[in-house]
Amino acid sequence: MSSQGNSNKPGMVINAPGARATPQNGQTTTRKLVMKPLKLKPQLPANFEADTWAKLQAAVQAVHQKQPVATSLEELYRAVEDMCRHQMQDRLYKKLQAECDAHIAQQLAALQTQTQLAPAAFLEQVAAMWDNYCSQMLLIRSIFLYLDRTYVISLPGLRSLFDTGLVSLRQHLTQHPKVESHIMRGLLDLIDRERQGEAVDRQLLAGLVRMLGDLALYSSTFSPRLLEETRAFYRGEGLRLMEASDVPHYLAHCESRLHQEQERCLHYLEPSSRRPLLQAVEQQLLAAHTPQILAKGFKPLMSANRVQDLARMYSLISRVGGTDSLRDEWRQYITTTGTAIVKDEANDKEMVERLLQLKAQLDGVLRGAFQASPGFADQLGSAFQSAVNSRSNKPAELVAKFIDAKLRGSKGVGEGELEAALDKALVLFGYIQGKDVFEAFYKRDLAKRLLLGRSASMDAEKLMISKLKAGCGGNFTANIEGMFRDMDVASETMELFRRHHSRTTRLQQQDAAAAAPAGDSSGPPSSSSSREPGGGVDVQVTVLTQAHWPTQTMLELNLPSGLVHWQTTFKDFYAKHYSTYRQLAWQHSMSTAMLRASFPKGAKELSVSLLQALVLLLFNDADELSYEAIKEQLGVKDDKELQRTLLSLSAGKVRVLLKSPKGPEVSPSDVFSYNAAFSNPLFRIKVNNIQMKETQEENAKTNAEVVQERQHAIDAAIVRVMKMRKTLAHKLLVQEVMTQLRFQLTNADLKRRIDNLIEREFLERSSSDSQVYNYLA
Incomplete structure (x- = not known):
């Protein structure tokens, strides 16, 4: 290899550190080695x-x-x-x-x-x-x-x-x-x-x-066939079980089937099948049989208060859009059941308790089965109100009586239990449309509790008033609160009267002593009551404002001289110390007395009404008196009242008198005599005040008073509206008057009052339109 090769030919250039050359200038240089590529490429084997x-x-x-x-x-x-x-x-x-x-x-x-x-x-x-x-x-x-x-x-x-x-x-x-x-x-x-x-x-x-x-292949082929066979399976099962099973078992089976299908999707079917499978079960087992499920099962489940089964029904029916149908059944059950209770005249005494039990049951079902659904709650309110008012006036009267019984007290009832009972009654009261009827009966019963000392707790009485005021407003309780104020003022008045009478008596005694001849040995008596005309009688006078209290039947009586003296004395005192514009009217029907009686078998104290007391006092001077003689001496004109009084003394549990001939009724030919053999283990005995018990006549009278008050209220509302509007169409007048009244009014009743006001020239019909009224100033 040489560094002098052709530099234009391709090859690999390698620096060779060990190959060095020394040029003339003495510097060392690096030589390059060039490796040329192979001339032939490698070939793959033929096969x-x-x-x-x-x-x-x-x-x-x-x-x-x-x-x-x-x-x-x-x-x-x-x-x-x-x-x-x-x-x-x-x-x-x-x-x-x-x-x-x-x-x-x-x-x-x-x-x-x-x-x-x-x-x-x-x-x-x-x-x-x-x-x-x-x-x-x-x-x-x-x-x-x-x-x-x-x-x-x-x-x-x-x-x-x-x-x-x-x-x-x-x-x-x-x-x-x-x-x-x-x-x-x-x-x-x-x-x-x-x-x-x-x-x-x-x-x-x-x-x-x-x-x-x-x-x-699952979605395209298997899933459609699975759904088809699922529908067929549950269609047949639904028809078979709906005929053979009761509704609770059928619903439990439906719930189980839905759970099973979810389990199948969880364990081996694809998640995409879950909703279609459940819908198939819901459609075939529930939606297809919803009317039959409700018709066959809802009422029995409600009657048996099977909350768990009702909750299952609500849950399942809601899955198939049957909530409206279930709500209709709910409303129908409440209306039918409540109306049956209200119209069951043979069991009027249990009406309030049964309605309270029904309301408690319905509230429990609403919370426990229907998850306090607003729609079901609204239906409960409207249906229960419809049922309570399906019989005019009576529910309001009986709710007032129920509260009266609670406030008069029961043995073993604590304050918490009493307040709970009052709260329940007030819930029922809230559904009553004729609240004026309730007020009339409540005031009548309250008057008896206050005047006859029947109230178990004044705190409970005032608590009840505060609850009524919170629920209905101050106008509703104005007269009731006035009754309590009257009792407080009457107590103060009586205390002032006693002090005044004591002072007057002392002055009279001093004047009598000063006027007595010297040496007279008969000094002033130790007790002023023994010499004055009313001696031996202790009186308690309660002055009431007539506008606050329910109207009472005037009972005319010939009072003993002692009581007449006290009447005169108090009347003079009242005229001197209070407004001369206030006139006193004596209400003997609500008066009571405590008599001390001596019988051969022991002395007794008798708690009686005033009329009972006057009847018994007649037998101080006679052992036997005829009915006519008693009536004449007492000056009683109300035969029914006298008959009830004599019956309570001779045929009740405490028979102070004997009646001849014996019998459950009193006739003008009867003769009454003193019962010398009377005995009783108690010293203080309360004689049942039959004349104070509510009678049909008394209830009818109260209802008649309510009707009269309603007529006045309707007339006043019509006049107020017309005085402000001057001219108004009949339809608009009806709407405005309805909003001002606290009781339900029919169009026929309102039309009669309008016609009456036209006759009395408060209104006139428009000459151009008979359905338009003009106000006459």
Whole structure:
């Protein structure tokens, strides 16, 4: 090699550090060695492609036949690489594809002969073929990986080796419809058997479903058939079970079926089948039978308060858009059940308790079954209100009585329990449209509690008033609060009267002592009451404002002189100390008395009404009196009141008098006598005040007063609206008046009041339109 070679010829230049030359100037230089290329290129063996493919083909066939591969995988990989580097990749790809096609055709031909096997056995053969095929393709791909990574990936339209194998398998499978049909039929049969309760090989199913998915046959071929057979299966099951089962068991079965289908999708079906399968179950088991489920099962479940089953019904029916139908059943049940309670006149005494129980049950179902759905809550409110008001006035009256019973007190009832009962009653009160009826009866009962000392707790009374005020406003409770103020003022007035009377009595005694002759041994009495006309009587007067209190029936009586004296004394005191514009009217019907009585078997104290007391006092002067004699001496004009009073004294639990002849009723010919044999283990005895018990006449009177008050309220509302508007059409007048009233009003009632106001010349009809009214100033 020389550094003097032709520099124009190609070659390899190498620096040779050991070869140096020393020029004349003494500097050292580096010499270059040039290596020239070979003149002849290396040539492939003549049979390279055929020999290499033969080696690769033998390896592929060994893999397909599950035989050991004679050549190492590394050598096979290098062989593929060599063929690709020498531009043989296209022919190699096609030869490999043809080899795999031949193997697939052979495998499917073998499966074709196995189609006579039982479905499960045939599917096992298919699964084994698929598992072998996948593992074989993976091994073949690893051998031909260089081809897959260079040639295949460089051509966009060409599939990878594994995908090519899948496409080939799918094509051959479609060319063997009997094999494909047996695979589909076998899978569907296994699923059907599992639905019928048999244990099946889920692992086998999962593997074959993955095969169909990899072959792109799941969505196109298997899934439609699966859905079709699912619908048919559940269609038949729904018809059969709907006839044979009750609704709770049917719903539980539906819930179980939905869970089972979700489990199938989780374990072996593709996720894409989940929604269609569940929809098929919902449609065939639920949507197709929703009317029958509701008609057959809702009412019994509600009646039995089966909240869990109702929750299941709500959950399942909601899945198929049946919420509106369920809500309609809910409303109908509430309306029907509540109305039946309200209109059950034979059990009026239990109406409020039954309504409260129904409301508690409905609230529990709303929360526990319907998830406090606003739509169901609205239906509960409107339907329950409709039921409560299906009978005019009576529910309002009975709610007032219920509260009265609670406020009068019961043994063993604590404050917390009492407040809870009042809160429940107020919930019921909130649904009542005729709140004026409630107010009338509540005031009547409150008057008795306050005046007769029947209230168990004034704190509870005031708590109730505060709750009513919070719920209805100050206007509703104005008169009720006035009743409590009257009681407080009356207590102060009575205390002032006692001090005034005591002072007046002392002055009279002093004047009497000063006017007595000297040496008179009869000094002033030790007790002023023994000398004055009212001596021996202790009175308690309660002055009330008539506008605040319910109207009471005037009871005319001839009072004893002692009571007349006290009336006069108090009247003079009141006129002197209070406004002269206030007139006192004595209400004997609400008066009570405490009598001390001496019987042969012991002294007693009798708690009685004023009329009862006056009747008993007559027997201080006579052992026997006729009905007519009692009536004449007392000056009673109300026979019914006197008869009830005499009956309470002679035929009740405390028989202070004897009636002749005996019987449950009092007639004008009866004779009454003092019962000398009367005995009772108690010292203080309360005689039942029969005349204070609510009677049909008293209730009718209260309702009549409500009607009268309503007429006044309607008239006032009409006049207010017309005074402001001057001229108004009938329809608009009705709308505005309705908004001002706190009770329900029919168009007929309102029309009657308008006609009445026209007659009284408050209004007139327009001359141009009879449906328009003008206000007359």
